[in-house]
Amino acid sequence: MGEAQSIQWFPGHMTKTKRQIEKTLKLVDAVAEIVDARIPVSSRNPVIDKLIQQKPRLILLNKADMADPVQTKRWIAHYRAHGIPAMPVDCKSGKGLQNFIPLVKELLKERVASWEAKGMTGRTIRVMVVGVPNVGKSSLINRMCRQSKANVEDRPGVTRENRWFTIGKGFELLDTPGVLWPKFEDPQVGEHLAFTGAVKDDILDMEHLACRLIETLRVLYPTAVLQRYQLEEQDLAQLEPYEILEAIGKKRGMLVSGGAVNTERAAIALLDEFRGAKLGKITLEQVEEAV
Ligand SMILES: Nc1nc2c(ncn2[C@@H]2O[C@H](COP(=O)(O)OP(=O)(O)O)[C@@H](O)[C@H]2O)c(=O)[nH]1
Ligand SMILES: [Mg+2]
CATH class of the missing domain: 1.10.1580.10 (Conserved Hypothetical Protein Ylqf; Chain: A; domain 2)
Incomplete structure (x- = not known):
């Protein structure tokens, strides 16, 4: 796509989203970052790394049903080598999602142990789901809710978009507050997002x-x-x-x-x-x- 197009797409809402994410981070125990397994670099906003900082994080390589399994394995090894647990998922069919809660619990093992040591047994684990548009955040939440017959609840102190989804006992998910745009300035990023259909075709x-x-x-x-x-x-x-x-x-x-x-x-x-x-x-x- 041309330069002009990519500039046009880049919205000025990142500052607001960053603030919202920073604020919401205080309310969660971990972050589940979803990327598109076919384009794990272009389907994430690098700003996430700075925002998340010390918060425990895991990466879900979604749409694994469409990605090369050999490469998906390599990506998982790559993230793990950098200290980030990762797993392949297919949020359309639900394949792989049975490993999601166990992986979060493994990630938070020491924290949970320290809560329990302080007598906070059964404390709810809260996870924020982050990812650029179209990566499959809603599909993940819907799938997880369906699996656990969960409901959506509103809570005081959070905006209407900040809805918590209870999935199973003592486990809650929150969708990304605001829109986390990918890094469109890089032409290859825009192109790869366009190949996969993450960008509207009418501007291409x-x-x-x-x-x-x-x-x-x-x-x-x-x-x-x-x-x-x-x-x-x-x-x-x-x-x-x-x-x-x-x-x-x-x-x-x-x-x-x-x-x-x-x-x-x-x-x-x-x-x-x-x-x-x-x-x-x-x-x-x-x-x-x-x-
Ligand atoms: N094939 C496949 N499609 C998926 C998967 N996850 C999501 N999708 C599709 O990708 C599109 C965007 O998903 P959505 O959950 O709305 O993404 P969001 O914008 O991050 O909330 C939808 O058409 C989904 O059906 C997956 O694992 N495999
Ligand atoms: Mg969505």
Whole structure:
């Protein structure tokens, strides 16, 4: 996407969100940060690290159903090596969520022991769920609530958006207060969020985006593209991305009158299919450093 577009998206509400998160942090015992397992770097706001500081934290690699399991394992090892427990989840189906509360309890083991030593037995554990838009915060909360037949409650002293969700006995979740925007200034971040559909398509040039996706995929997952669109290996490696888009459209019979390929339609098809994991389980951002 162009520079102008990315500037347009960046809203000025971060200061307010930061303040809200800082205030709310005082009310919770831990933070569960959700990232998109396909783009674990771009789907988080780096400001989070500064905000959270000493608060115990865990990372949920969500949408693991669509990510490359080998890469997801590497990310988990990577976070763990940095002292952050992490786990893969699929909040759409609920897969992996049975490990969520146990992991939080493990994270807070010493704290819980010290509460108990002070006679505070059965104290409620409160966890704030943070993450950029579309990463799956609501899905996580809904899933967890459904599993435990929980309810939503309002409490004095918190704003209407700050709703606590009781999930199971002595365990509560809170959604991110405010909107935690990703770091759009970095063009690659904006692009990866657009590939995964985290950004509204009506402000994007779909053909340009599809060409960029082709460039990325032919390096990281060439076989996935070859198989899905029945392309020649040499073509995928050597043609210009736009020519590959044309080849995809041609294979699909997406033509306009006169016989030219409708590349706009081809672009939309490619992006839709990528987002729907029709090309397979793909992770666009991979761990660089050895762990
Ligand atoms: N395939 C898949 N889709 C998911 C998963 N979690 C969330 N989604 C979808 O991602 C979109 C955004 O989820 P939502 O919970 O609204 O994100 P929020 O903006 O962080 O609250 C929705 O269409 C969800 O159905 C997941 O684990 N796997
Ligand atoms: Mg939500």
